[in-house]
Amino acid sequence: MWWRRLIVALLAMAYLEVLVVVGVSYFSGLKQAVVWPPKVEGAAVADKDVLRVQRNIQGLQRRIASLQPRGVYIVVDTGENRIYVKKGNEVVRQAVVSCGSGDVLQDPTGKRKWVFDTPRGEFYVKSKITNPYWVKPDWAFIEEGEPIPKNPDDRVEAGSLGDYALGFGDGFFIHGTLYTRLLGRNVTHGCVRVGDDDLKEIFKIVPLGTKIYIY
Amino acid sequence: MKNAARWILVLLTAVAGAFGQEQDKAALVRTQQELAAESDLAKEPRFYFILDVRRKNLELRVKGMTLRSWKLRSMRFWGKPAFSKTVQLVRRSTLNPPQRNVIKPGEAATAKDPANFELEALELKDMPRSFSLEFDNGLHVSVRAENSGLRGLAEEFAWYGVLPVRNFFRSRNGKPMSELELKFENEKDAQAIYWIFFEGIKGLVY
Numbered sequence: 001m002w003w004r005r006l007i008v009a010l011l012a013m014a015y016l017e018v019l020v021v022v023g024v025s026y027f028s029g030l031k032q033a034v035v036w037p038p039k040v041e042g043a044a045v046a047d048k049d050v051l052r053v054q055r056n057i058q059g060l061q062r063r064i065a066s067l068q069p070r071g072v073y074i075v076v077d078t079g080e081n082r083i084y085v086k087k088g089n090e091v092v093r094q095a096v097v098s099c100g101s102g103d104v105l106q107d108p109t110g111k112r113k114w115v116f117d118t119p120r121g122e123f124y125v126k127s128k129i130t131n132p133y134w135v136k137p138d139w140a141f142i143e144e145g146e147p148i149p150k151n152p153d154d155r156v157e158a159g160s161l162g163d164y165a166l167g168f169g170d171g172f173f174i175h176g177t178l179y180t181r182l183l184g185r186n187v188t189h190g191c192v193r194v195g196d197d198d199l200k201e202i203f204k205i206v207p208l209g210t211k212i213y214i215y
Numbered sequence: 216m217k218n219a220a221r222w223i224l225v226l227l228t229a230v231a232g233a234f235g236q237e238q239d240k241a242a243l244v245r246t247q248q249e250l251a252a253e254s255d256l257a258k259e260p261r262f263y264f265i266l267d268v269r270r271k272n273l274e275l276r277v278k279g280m281t282l283r284s285w286k287l288r289s290m291r292f293w294g295k296p297a298f299s300k301t302v303q304l305v306r307r308s309t310l311n312p313p314q315r316n317v318i319k320p321g322e323a324a325t326a327k328d329p330a331n332f333e334l335e336a337l338e339l340k341d342m343p344r345s346f347s348l349e350f351d352n353g354l355h356v357s358v359r360a361e362n363s364g365l366r367g368l369a370e371e372f373a374w375y376g377v378l379p380v381r382n383f384f385r386s387r388n389g390k391p392m393s394e395l396e397l398k399f400e401n402e403k404d405a406q407a408i409y410w411i412f413f414e415g416i417k418g419l420v421y
Contacts, residue, residue: 022380045240053243060250064279067257075282079339079410089280102337105318115315120413122260122277145321186336213277215262215411 073211074125074174074202076192078118081184083174083194085205092205095198096183097174100190105139114139116189119172123212127167128203132175134161139189162196164203168212175199245421252301252419253279262411264418266397273397275411285408288361288400293378294392302350303417307409309346313337342406354420356395358409360402395420 045053072092075084078099085093100118107113136155141148149155162176177183177193187193192214194202256263257279265274271287316335345359362370374396382392399405 021383022376024383045244050240050243053247057243057247057250060247060254063254064250064257067278068280069278077283079342079407101316101335103316103318103335105320108320121262142320143318182334185334186338187334213262213282215275215277215282 069211071207071210072205073213074206076118076174076212076214078120078186078214081186083192083198083202085202093198093201095194095202097195098177098179098183098185098187098193100188101186105143107138107142112138114189118188118190118192118214119170120214123168123172123214125166125206125208125210125212126169127165128206128208129165129167131158131163132161132165132173133158137171162194162199164199166203166206174202174212249419249421256301256417256419262416264412264416266418266420268395268420273408283407283411285399285404287397289398291374291396293374293382293394294386301417302352302354302420304348304412304414305351306349307346307412307414308349309343309409311343313341313343339403339406339410342409344402344405346405346409348412352393353390354393354395356397358397358399358405360399360405 068088072085072087075086076082076097076099077084081097081099083095083097084091101116103116105114105116134157135152136157138148160178161173162178165173165175167173172190172192174192174194176196176199179187179193180195183193183195253263253265253276257276260278262275262277262282265276266272267274268290271290273285273287274281275283315337345357345362348356348358350356359370361367378392378394382394385392399408
């Protein structure tokens, strides 16, 4: 049948066309790919300028090094739930911690919403508190299904933050915990919870104003 | 005959030496450019990344300090990405983005009972092992852990079958592709990058 032959011929042509397109595109891609990443080539700088470029490089390296914090600083890895107290490149102390759970809480009225992430970025130790009290914010009552108290004294809770707390702003603290078995898990409302012994040591090492980097 | 061989050797050494010097000079200029770009980023109190394509290394930095570093198992690319300045992450995309747990008011009270406690949180293990990062200069980076079996086959098909065709048509439209694929030995590395690389983070690719 002639029409069967025609269909076969058309299919074969379409198949060949696909092969040609794939082939051409593949090799055009390859042609582009082989020239990247570009190799170091060419006389990019004249002989007389080499010294100047070397001096520039040293200057830039010094400038970058000068940006790094002097003395101790704190690094918190929220994914791995680890805290590091470092001095330069040396780790002075490290510990397993608990960071924000990432959970979301919506006020039943629908007006407010909280996301319990540990904030990321650069911070510094704004306060150092021994035997801290927790002044429970609204979300703590909403989360537990309790009415929000009118008397501020009813918000104060002792013991739940451990023996020490380092405040780094907006109500966030590096503090102790009663739930030590949850260290290493993301479970908090944004604060960084540390085990008692590690917290005591960190509290001792770290002065006010210490930089904190949280990622 | 011996003399001729000696002269050829001397000539070859001289040519190789000159070529080496040119390479060193070009590398100096490149280092200067990279440091200048990093210096601009390090001035800000923000995290940034350095993707060193030649050394197959990815680093998270702040103020010039390396906070975390990941060694790439392999890297490949389509197109001809050009990186002369800082890039910024515009979008992270994945087939199954991680979902946040929504707390029902009052449920925390039952969770306090240790016998019934079940942790519902967004953790590193919940992050995708395979995802894409789109940058403001049109660069598209696929990040994944080494996969085998059907998933690995599908990735190879996409890389060798779909991408070349897309690249071909986009090049014809004057929008050539620049696609990088970064593969990590450990799936936890890919998950950590999804966790850490927030939208808006700036960085350098060189």
